[in-house]
Amino acid sequence: MEKNSRSDIKGSQHHLGEKQALQDSGGQPNGSPLIENNSMDFIATKVKEINLSHDSGITSPSGDVAAEKSRKLKTETLSETISKNEEASSKSFEEIAVDAGEVCLAPADQYWSVTRDKAVKLRMDESGKGAEPPLTIHQMFQWTVDNFGNHPALCSKEKGTWVSITYKQYQQKCRAAAKSFLKLGLERFHGVGILGFNSPEWFIANIGCIMAGGLGTGIYTTNSPEACHYVAYNCEANVLVVENDKQLAKILQIKDQLPHLKAIVQYKGEVKNKMPDLYTWSEFMKLGEEVSDAQLDEVINSQKANECCTLIYTSGTTGNPKGVMLSHDNITWITSAAGSVFNLNNGEDCLLSYLPLSHVAAQVNDMWTALKFAATTYFAQPDALKGSLLTTLREVRPTSFLGVPRVWEKIQEGMKDIGAKSSFLKKRIASWAKEIGLQASYNAMNNNPLVPWGFTLADTLVFKRVRASLGLDRCKHCFTGAAPITKDTLDYFLSLNIPIYELYGMSESTAPHTVSWTGNFRVTSCGKVIPGCKTKLYKPDADATGEVCLWGRHIFMGYLNMPDKTSEALDSEGWLHSGDLGKHDENNFLYITGRIKELIITAGGENIPPVPIEEAVKEEIPIISNAMLVGDKRKFLSMLLTVKCQVDDNGDPTDELTAMAKQFCRQHGVMASKVSEITGNKQIYKVIQDGMDKVNAKAVSNAQKIQKWMLLSHDFSITGGELGPTMKLKRPVVAKMYKNEIDNFYEA
Numbered sequence: 001m002e003k004n005s006r007s008d009i010k011g012s013q014h015h016l017g018e019k020q021a022l023q024d025s026g027g028q029p030n031g032s033p034l035i036e037n038n039s040m041d042f043i044a045t046k047v048k049e050i051n052l053s054h055d056s057g058i059t060s061p062s063g064d065v066a067a068e069k070s071r072k073l074k075t076e077t078l079s080e081t082i083s084k085n086e087e088a089s090s091k092s093f094e095e096i097a098v099d100a101g102e103v104c105l106a107p108a109d110q111y112w113s114v115t116r117d118k119a120v121k122l123r124m125d126e127s128g129k130g131a132e133p134p135l136t137i138h139q140m141f142q143w144t145v146d147n148f149g150n151h152p153a154l155c156s157k158e159k160g161t162w163v164s165i166t167y168k169q170y171q172q173k174c175r176a177a178a179k180s181f182l183k184l185g186l187e188r189f190h191g192v193g194i195l196g197f198n199s200p201e202w203f204i205a206n207i208g209c210i211m212a213g214g215l216g217t218g219i220y221t222t223n224s225p226e227a228c229h230y231v232a233y234n235c236e237a238n239v240l241v242v243e244n245d246k247q248l249a250k251i252l253q254i255k256d257q258l259p260h261l262k263a264i265v266q267y268k269g270e271v272k273n274k275m276p277d278l279y280t281w282s283e284f285m286k287l288g289e290e291v292s293d294a295q296l297d298e299v300i301n302s303q304k305a306n307e308c309c310t311l312i313y314t315s316g317t318t319g320n321p322k323g324v325m326l327s328h329d330n331i332t333w334i335t336s337a338a339g340s341v342f343n344l345n346n347g348e349d350c351l352l353s354y355l356p357l358s359h360v361a362a363q364v365n366d367m368w369t370a371l372k373f374a375a376t377t378y379f380a381q382p383d384a385l386k387g388s389l390l391t392t393l394r395e396v397r398p399t400s401f402l403g404v405p406r407v408w409e410k411i412q413e414g415m416k417d418i419g420a421k422s423s424f425l426k427k428r429i430a431s432w433a434k435e436i437g438l439q440a441s442y443n444a445m446n447n448n449p450l451v452p453w454g455f456t457l458a459d460t461l462v463f464k465r466v467r468a469s470l471g472l473d474r475c476k477h478c479f480t481g482a483a484p485i486t487k488d489t490l491d492y493f494l495s496l497n498i499p500i501y502e503l504y505g506m507s508e509s510t511a512p513h514t515v516s517w518t519g520n521f522r523v524t525s526c527g528k529v530i531p532g533c534k535t536k537l538y539k540p541d542a543d544a545t546g547e548v549c550l551w552g553r554h555i556f557m558g559y560l561n562m563p564d565k566t567s568e569a570l571d572s573e574g575w576l577h578s579g580d581l582g583k584h585d586e587n588n589f590l591y592i593t594g595r596i597k598e599l600i601i602t603a604g605g606e607n608i609p610p611v612p613i614e615e616a617v618k619e620e621i622p623i624i625s626n627a628m629l630v631g632d633k634r635k636f637l638s639m640l641l642t643v644k645c646q647v648d649d650n651g652d653p654t655d656e657l658t659a660m661a662k663q664f665c666r667q668h669g670v671m672a673s674k675v676s677e678i679t680g681n682k683q684i685y686k687v688i689q690d691g692m693d694k695v696n697a698k699a700v701s702n703a704q705k706i707q708k709w710m711l712l713s714h715d716f717s718i719t720g721g722e723l724g725p726t727m728k729l730k731r732p733v734v735a736k737m738y739k740n741e742i743d744n745f746y747e748a
């Protein structure tokens with residue numbers, strides 16, 4: 001049914017297959033079951049709504065709120081202006097900042113910098129969004145506290161109960177952390193590395209570090225000790241904040257090679273082996289009690305909006321991670337600019353934090369946008385991506401939800417598995433509703449007011465229940481970003497009347513550059529440029545496809561200590577060259593069509609983007625979880641393949657096939673339940689070869705045909721290092737790991 005409905009839709013005016021053919025294969029790890037199957041049966045079971053209202057079930061936070069005096073930062077003149085201004089509640093902080101004539105910038109004469117303490121020139125416009133006065137993180141925070149001080153800011157689960165802190169308490173805790181960092185000797189523009197799963201402590205450590213004049217630096221929890229060392233050394237970390245003894249163990253292995261390190265703080269669990277300069281969270285938070293407010297305010301007030309406050313290390317899909325230097329203005333401006341597109345209202349939203357905060361997308365969404373718009377951030381459980389995400393989603397019922405493509409794919413897989421087990425009648429109802437849903441969604445996308453017949457019934461019987469069962473019934477914005485998503489997944493959710501809005505951006509653009517939103521989206525497009533930002537397509541070809549170049553106040557300062565890489569990324573005029581290929585449609589929607597850095601250039605000189613071929617293989621042979629095309633400087637193309645298998649509690653792929661993969665084998669007469677049972681299995685190999693033949697039959701040239709392939713015994717994963725944190729394929733890593741296998745393809 002789905003295929004039929006999609007092909008119906010394909011007849012519409014949009015080139016819907018366009019991007020699907022160009023997807024990155026990186027989004028196919030064999031992650032652990034994200035979705036608990038028994039909770040996904042949206043048709044079969046009456047969906048049990050967990051009526052957790054925004055604040056219900058949340059115990060009062062500890063600490064005497066009334067006794068707290070709202071701290072006045074040296075943005076005092078601004079805050080005073082706010083309180084004096086009769087219209088304070090209706091005026092934005094930016095407007096009031098203009099009134100007060102207070103703009104804090106350090107002298108700078110160029111758009112880029114590669115040294116931690118050097119300010120940059122801002123890409124200010126003369127009018128509009130790009131002309132808004134620059135703000136520091138602290139000014140933005142103070143405005144939120146002044147206006148929404150008693151609003152819940154952070155909610156986390158403690159012993160099974162949600163506990164929240166208000167914006168006032170949040171700021172107070174950040175200030176306490178900042179004082180402790182100062183006490184520990186955090187030097188100006190030196191890093192505080194944070195290595196752990198999302199939690200209030202992560203946010204407080206990060207903002208506390210910035211208040212104290214340091215550079216907030218996330219480190220991926222999946223990093224090896226060596227990879228942690230790379231980041232901690234590069235940012236000259238004075239303090240490392242780790243989640244638990246597992247992360248601590250990694251740091252203990254490398255701490256002697258970190259000349260700037262002064263202390264380690266562990267924020268969860270017991271500190272088993274006491275040692276000097278190792279603190280628990282509660283010890284740490286008390287360390288700075290003697291540091292006066294005036295001392296801290298002096299540090300805060302000396303900071304300028306065009307100076308660095310955060311380092312985002314790239315995930316390394318194309319080489320060693322680079323330290324992307326972000327200024328206060330990068331962060332405060334983009335959160336304001338993107339938030340206005342989505343019409344976010346202060347104090348109205350709540351979201352769930354579960355994607356790695358070291359990645360720019362999660363950090364900007366969960367921490368900075370929430371802070372700017374006084375939203376409430378709920379923290380998921382550390383095993384979110386191993387199964388608990390859905391349960392938490394249903395408790396929190398966020399009003400905005402960001403998933404990387406793989407998250408949406410896992411939800412889709414879970415729902416399909418359940419659907420496959422439903423009775424005949426339920427399957428029929430689902431098919432009927434999905435056909436209507438897809439048509440209705442495409443009509444809405446194309447501004448066609450026609451509502452298909454039966455929509456209201458389908459909405460009541462299916463769509464509303466699905467939304468509730470996923471915890472998305474209050475969700476106004478379901479987002480995807482950070483990597484390409486397939487049209488198949490987008491259509492699947494559209495058929496359930498859940499539009500997923502695509503965002504595009506990079507660490508180097510402080511996350512979003514183009515966005516999609518209600519009434520403004522096109523399937524397979526990543527949306528329109530944010531007001532105040534500009535896109536240029538560099539060296540467009542005959543098809544008007546060129547390299548996507550970005551401009552705006554969100555463009556990063558430079559890569560820390562990497563002048564060459566910085567000048568490769570930023571041209572002499574200050575445009576950021578993304579390395580992505582893209583084109584616009586007649587309505588200025590941007591379509592990403594490939595990555596220049598991933599192009600395969602064969603020995604015969606043909607340029608081949610690998611993603612469309614990899615996606616075609618995965619679609620044709622559904623048992624395949626990952627496919628990597630090789631053939632750079634070789635005579636022909638070959639492909640490494642992995643099959644869908646289950647993962648263990650650590651996220652490591654196991655030998656056990658997924659339910660879907662077992663079913664696939666059975667359909668082809670093979671009673672296998674393990675990966676090892678099908679590697680070398682003639683029947684399965686024939687099925688794969690048949691699929692390859694079909695893909696090759698559609699190849700645009702002989703050079704684009706896959707001549708040889710190999711089924712690997714082990715799936716790719718984040719923990720294995722083959723996939724980055726947003727599940728993108730790390731091609732150089734895989735090429736190195738399977739060098740012998742690849743060489744074998746080309747031996748005569």
Ligand SMILES: Nc1ncnc2c1ncn2[C@@H]1O[C@H](COP(=O)(O)OP(=O)(O)OP(=O)(O)O)[C@@H](O)[C@H]1O
Nearest residue numbers: 314315316317318482483484503504505506507526
């Ligand atoms: N909506 C999207 N569609 C397609 N690709 C996207 C989308 N959003 C982001 N990307 C890809 O992600 C890239 C930015 O990702 P990020 O800044 O996390 O660095 P990375 O590419 O993962 O790591 P590295 O720079 O180390 O290679 C973009 O350049 C683009 O290739």
